[in-house]
Amino acid sequence: MYTRIMAGLGSLVVCVLASVAVAANTTDFTRPYDVDTNTVVLYHVDNTATDEVGFHDGVLYGDAGYVPAKFGSGLGLDGSGDYMRAGNVHVDPSRDLSQGTVELWFKLDQAPPNFVLTGSGTEYGSYWDDGFFFGRHTGYSNNLVFMLWSGSWEVADTGMAPESLVGEWHHAAGTWGPAGLEVWLDGQVMGTNPYTGGLPNPSYQTMLIGTDAWTWATPGVIDEVRVSDVQRRLVPEPATLILAVMLGSLVLVLARRRR
Numbered sequence: 001m002y003t004r005i006m007a008g009l010g011s012l013v014v015c016v017l018a019s020v021a022v023a024a025n026t027t028d029f030t031r032p033y034d035v036d037t038n039t040v041v042l043y044h045v046d047n048t049a050t051d052e053v054g055f056h057d058g059v060l061y062g063d064a065g066y067v068p069a070k071f072g073s074g075l076g077l078d079g080s081g082d083y084m085r086a087g088n089v090h091v092d093p094s095r096d097l098s099q100g101t102v103e104l105w106f107k108l109d110q111a112p113p114n115f116v117l118t119g120s121g122t123e124y125g126s127y128w129d130d131g132f133f134f135g136r137h138t139g140y141s142n143n144l145v146f147m148l149w150s151g152s153w154e155v156a157d158t159g160m161a162p163e164s165l166v167g168e169w170h171h172a173a174g175t176w177g178p179a180g181l182e183v184w185l186d187g188q189v190m191g192t193n194p195y196t197g198g199l200p201n202p203s204y205q206t207m208l209i210g211t212d213a214w215t216w217a218t219p220g221v222i223d224e225v226r227v228s229d230v231q232r233r234l235v236p237e238p239a240t241l242i243l244a245v246m247l248g249s250l251v252l253v254l255a256r257r258r259r
Ligand SMILES: [Ca+2]
Pocket: 044, 045, 046, 069, 070, 071, 072, 073, 074, 223, 224
């Protein structure tokens, strides 16, 4: 009887774990994401600029190309004239502007005075950003920052000089919404700003990846780019899941030994 109960319990745990394992991943930044209803665009950049959501495929410019990256391949940028153009990702269909998350993995080859991992505003070379800005703007900070334009820049500062990030893969996320403006690095909130006004301009011309309207280039590789219309919490694999795996294994071992 005991053996049957334990074996049954073991099977149940295995079933639960199997369903967790195949569940869509939308929060664990250490793995490639799956699309959910709040995903605005998702680019795995695996030898294609296809948007996994299906509305805003990217286009590569300059001599941007696909190179080995964090997951599969990513966007290789030599720091001069290279970028991916995504268009206005908040229209067709229209998206909630009151909250959002912009994130990507990046590996810098160098840290120029001004560079942009991703930004939104006017077209490349039209010299006006009026959406989000993720990078370094030395007019505001010598650190990596996430900013939103509200007539002036609202700044969330990581406190990290990009020079200290060169040569290694890092995950960067900027969020806005009820919690204010946040900038995340490798799963930690590094800086905040009380601004809760959302993304003011729904009619920006384009999101650019690896640069902005000012043509501030980023030398390096960018991968797994996602925009969401919800203020995400980005967490690695939950500790509870690891605990469940250990518990499940223990139950199975005990059940086998009792037979
Ligand atoms: Ca990739």
